Amino acid sequence: MDPSWLPRLLALAWLTPLASFVLILFFGKRMGPHGKLAGLVATSAIVFAAVCSFAALFTVWLPNHPVKDASHHGEHHEEGETHAAVTAPIHLIAAASDDSHDSHGHGEGGEAAHAEGDGHSGHANNGPDGYPSYYGTWYDLYPGADDSGPLGSLKLSISYYIDALTVGMFCMVALIASCVHFYAMGYMHDELHDFTDPEVTLSNGEKLKRPGRYYRFFQYLSLFCFSMFGIVIAGNIAMVFVFWELVGICSYFLIGFYIERHSASTAANKAFIVNRVGDFGMLIGLMALWSSLGTFAFGDLTNADGEVVEQGMFSLLRTEENYYHLQPTEGMAYEGSRFSDSAAADGEGEAEESSNKAGWWLLLVAGVGIFCGCVGKSAQFPLHVWLPDAMEGPTPVSALVHSATMVAAGVYLVGRFFPVLSPEALLVVAYIGCITLLIAATIAITATDIKRVLAYSTVSQLGYMMLALGLGAWVAGMFHLITHAFFKSLLFMCSGSVIHGVHTNDMTEMGGLRKKMPITAYTMLVGCLAIIGAGIPLTKIGFSGYYSKDAIIEQAFSFGSSNPAHVLLQWAPVGGAFITAFYMFRLWYMTFAGKPRNQERYDHAHESPQVMTAPLILLAVFAIGVGWNFPGTDLGVTNLLDQARPVGTLATTQGEILTGLTIPSEPDSHEWEFKKPAGIAAFFTAAAGLLLATLVYWWDKGLNPSELREFGPFKPIHNFLWNKWWFDELYDLIFVKPTKAVSAFIAWFDRNIIDTIIHAIAAICRGISVIFGSVLDNKVVNGFVDGVAKGTWDTGLSFRKLQTGSVRQYVMFIAVGTILLFVAISFVQNI
């Protein structure tokens, strides 16, 4: 099909969940008994979205942009060792024929255009060597045509930017969300009738009983999916920000779904507030970008002839003349130099150089600012604290939040913004990712709540993705995002199935469950193997995690070899792989292997209904195979993602501020030189972790975890990890306690000082009023009014005497009066 179908199909996929949300919002309660049909509505909406997404991928994208084997980039690179040759500057603007635009342009047959709502239609903006992307706007919220409006030249529009990443993300999100919806229809059946919350005790000692909220759950899920699709399809960063916040509020609703539980409401608040901290940084990034570039748009807006009408930020920062290398614009250099003293340096050349440097600094600020938002959303250090607490939401939400939506949004945005991130910003990303990866992995070792282990594992894996992006491995990072989405949603749904069966989150009360719930156990085993990256080293055979994780470690080795100073970044992912393998299999062994630790719960346990296990099996298949190419073709996730690799980021780049920094080209990392040590290291560390877990948690004659915990040197370490590095306590000490102290002081000040002043003022006012009341009002005003009344009364009485009743007297009065009047007038006239 014609590429003009892409935005239409994806918009359909995007808006269907919104329609479902609105429907359930207004009619949810009336949808069948206890809103049971709401689940069906939401599920069919997301399945429809998934169908649209896959239709967009298979019937529009792939026929128009057939995938090629990504490894050809490597050969390409060898040909031209000088890096400029890597991105041959052939700018192909495909003059894609687009009926709807033509008809719109000529004002005839506008029906098609209007039905679509296209302001401008997208055209393929092919970069060099064909990295196709489509940018266009649906609707201008604020046109910003000139500076005369109240918002100046600010242009806000609902637009789309569609490339292979967008399409891939749509498919991934829709597929996982569909699984989650199906699963939730089973998992949330408790909410179909009046629900007694066992964790909320009322003041009278009874458990809280409330009406079920089944329909509301699906209502939020639909809104969540809509928001996530919105982020992915958004064509400008302002629109991303809007949907970014929508995702935030949806996560707030869903984490706080059991709002009556204190832990759930605080967790929801925590998630929301921590995200606001990150969003503040993001706003700064937005300001830096807009003030210096004057646009929020990602791509170039083209007219019907394929000429560029308005440049987006990607092409402004990576111009064709500069061979698509990142270069701050003149505006950026100018804006940046306004804030640096060195701009006033002597000599023109020096001034130019310093203002150029200022531009790089501004670019760094913009990049790190945007990344701050991603830190919040993707739960990176130091804002990672909200994600484990978000486990208070129902498990399907955890599965969705931890894989396809919310946390994926942060990584996605870093990926989308990759062309704007300078090497220094990438280094920040890499270090944050690296720290997150290690901290979260270590905490996961000691956690006993099954969902918390998975939560920390998510944080750790997100660290992997950020690390990969920071090291320049764009495809590896986004690839890991997608593979992780599949196996992490699988793991979460498995844990949900376990919780559903045994009614506890605590792994110390589980054990031996694989006999009771075999499907859950073995699909979860698949998930564990996928997350530790199980595969045969140095071949192309393995679970999905094997491909993505090895790609990241290869890039880390490649980065380490060219930047010896940052050796931590090379070995952190390897160490992470060891810890990941250990804690994942600790989880599996504690849950499914060995003897039951709590016989009562074990007896009660049962396999989950089919509506829950079917998505598990589907996801297990994906967790195994999502990294593979379709047999006999080049069609696979990596090759698809490679089409979306931002233009100009293939080349090896050098830092401008940190001159020693080198971001190596990603295809280089697949060279044997890096692949061999990386593959071997990854395999053996993962295997070692697995073995250690087996020794400690499975093999009876091996090590005993409770003894180990008490063993001398391990005790403080265990304590340290058990308390999650004391992050919550640290933040409590640094932020919460001082805030509370300041608040307490201000409250005291308010109560004692300000209140006293106000009371005094009130007393004074009251006294004055009393005086005024008694003197002015009673005496003066009342006296005046009374006097007037008395005067009138007396006058009336005196006039009464005139009224004699004698007609003749009246006539006399008239006659005499008339005469007197004449006399008076004659006197006046004579004067």
Next chain:
Amino acid sequence: MLNPILANLLTEPVGVSHYVLVGAFMFTCGVLCMATKRNALGILMGIELVLNGANLNFIAFGSRYLRNDANTLGLDGQLISLFVIVLAAAEAAVALAIVLNFYNNNDSVDVDRADQLSG
């Protein structure tokens, strides 16, 4: 001062001032009659005198001959006096009815006895 005026009146041809003088005389007589009579019918007669004295003034001031003004028909004063006559007739009818009732109640038409409304 009065004498020259009187002398003029007697020597001049009949004009407005003569009419006005007669009107004023009738008016004064009427007022005096109203002020002095105790009989209600007498007072009514005084009222007729007052009204007709005023009518005479209207006639005099309105007449085209007396005003030496050829540009008017001179009917405006006469119209008003006709109007006054009609009003006087109506007034006399109402007043006589009152007097009759008063007489029925008090066996007298002495207005000095009609002082129930005194303050």
